[in-house]
Amino acid sequence: MINNDLSLLMRRALAIARATGKVFAICLSKSWQLYRLTKRMRAGIVRFAYEKTDGTLRRAAGTLHEVVATIKGTGRPDDGCTVKYYDIEVDGWRSFKVENFVTVY
Numbered sequence: 332m333i334n335n336d337l338s339l340l341m342r343r344a345l346a347i348a349r350a351t352g353k354v355f356a357i358c359l360s361k362s363w364q365l366y367r368l369t370k371r372m373r374a375g376i377v378r379f380a381y382e383k384t385d386g387t388l389r390r391a392a393g394t395l396h397e398v399v400a401t402i403k404g405t406g407r408p409d410d411g412c413t414v415k416y417y418d419i420e421v422d423g424w425r426s427f428k429v430e431n432f433v434t435v436y
Contacts, residue, residue: 340366342411343429350430361432365414368435369395372416382431389427392419 340362347358371377372395383389393416401417401424415426 336366339411346412347430350428362429364435365429365432368432369414369416371435372396376419377435379435380433381427382433383427384431388433391416391425393417393425394419 340359343365344355344359344362347353347361348355351358368377368379372393375396376392376394378390378392380388380390395416398417411429413426413428414432415424417423418425
């Protein structure tokens with residue numbers, strides 16, 4: 332793990348703690364889950380679930396592997412509050428807030 336990964340891990344944990352008010356240890360655990368999710372998405376397709384802003388559960392199949400050709404713009408810088416992924420079911424880029432992550436299945 333490089334220093335940038337550790338920095339992102341802590342920023343995500345702080346974002347989760349601010350949004351939910353939960354104990355930092357729980358937020359750090361969820362941040363590690365998100366780190367492992369993005370690491371697996373860089374290797375291939377992963378199925379996971381998160382809560383959408385309207386409260387419904389979204390089951391997604393996403394990847395970060397070999398999708399560089401689909402990037403059209405510069406996008407926003409990664410602030411640690413969202414996870415961006417390429418949704419293979421709808422052929423488009425999606426994102427979700429880190430505090431809304433549910434599970435990998």
